[in-house]
Amino acid sequence: MSDEHGHHPEPLSDVERRARALEELLIDKGIVSSEFIDQVVEAYAQDIGPMNGAKVVARAWIDPEYKERLLADGSAAIAELGFGGPEGDHIVAVENTPDVHNVVVCTLCSCYPWPVLGLPPNWYKSPPYRSRMVREPRAVLAEMGCDVPDSVEIRVWDSSAEVRYLVLPARPPGTDGASEDELAGTVTRDAMIGVAR
């Protein structure tokens, strides 16, 4: 945070000044181009996000053979729907069942399956989540509004190497007549991380 408020109505914060300095310096030196920056920003702001993962989950709910492929080779099954790219080479889908609830964390940094979930929310990247999820997952989940009965095993997945995890939530009851699109609309980012059921 900056103490130098000056007379500008909205002075740049300290980190904004540094970010701008690096960007402008790299553009001036020809190391990155503003066109490249614009393209990446647009892709991650518009096209790459949890709506992709929701389509994968909905397909797995309506198509048992697709679900089998998804659980056998996540990245290949996800590529069938046209999704892939950075952080997507080794996606593993882990399935919630009546006896098992899966939840994903990255204690060392913030690894996350970008092609299906986009970029992670701040809480996923925060020290409280990263420190506590491997130590007291049931307590953290309850605090986040996700009550998992004691009889249900919580499987925590710390993505510390190259695998990126996608939780396959259970299909909600009473959705027998729903279309694939309607089902996709019910799938939340949090359920695919495992902090919601």
Next chain:
Amino acid sequence: MDGVHDLGGMQGFGPVEVEPDEPTFHDEWEARTFAVAGGALGAGGFNTPMFRHAIERMDPGHYLTSSYFEHWLTAVATLLVEAGMISKEELEARAGTFALSRPAAVAADDVQLVSGRDTPRFAIGDAVRVRDEHFAGHTRCPRYVRGRQGVVVRVEPVVPIPELEAHRNEKVLDPTYGVRFDATELWSDAAEANAPVHVDLYERYLEPV
């Protein structure tokens, strides 16, 4: 390195703060920095372990009090300055004070070049123990599992060793595994019931039990 980034199991950080309807980027600088980082890492030939280690080398106080994208900003600027592609003076002429990460604690020659392995030594169901090593450079072996015993539940891809990518820019392959640890093995009598933790580990971190 046993750094502040290795957060698994640490206590005292308080509740997880969730922002409802959080946007992908909170400010334009976050989005621009994300993209600048991708472009600059590619242009400089920096691999992901180098980038992660540059984040891990941040001053611990700065690391804990800055956002994810500020980590990216600091790490990318550090790598470019260390490679001589830009200078700290050039950054500070535009921005004022520009904090960079600390220098690496190990040099390339300190990290032994080993031969790669592409055939997994362990199989699903094998009991393994994590070697209790405390390397001062970049590693993907979290502190909270070192010395602990677990069971292989998945044989994962054969991928480059992060230590050698980070410090020698060499791609030397090693098998990886998903290893399941009982919560009591990790947290003793403070463990929650029925809540095993799975950690993805390189073969070089493991020894048979």
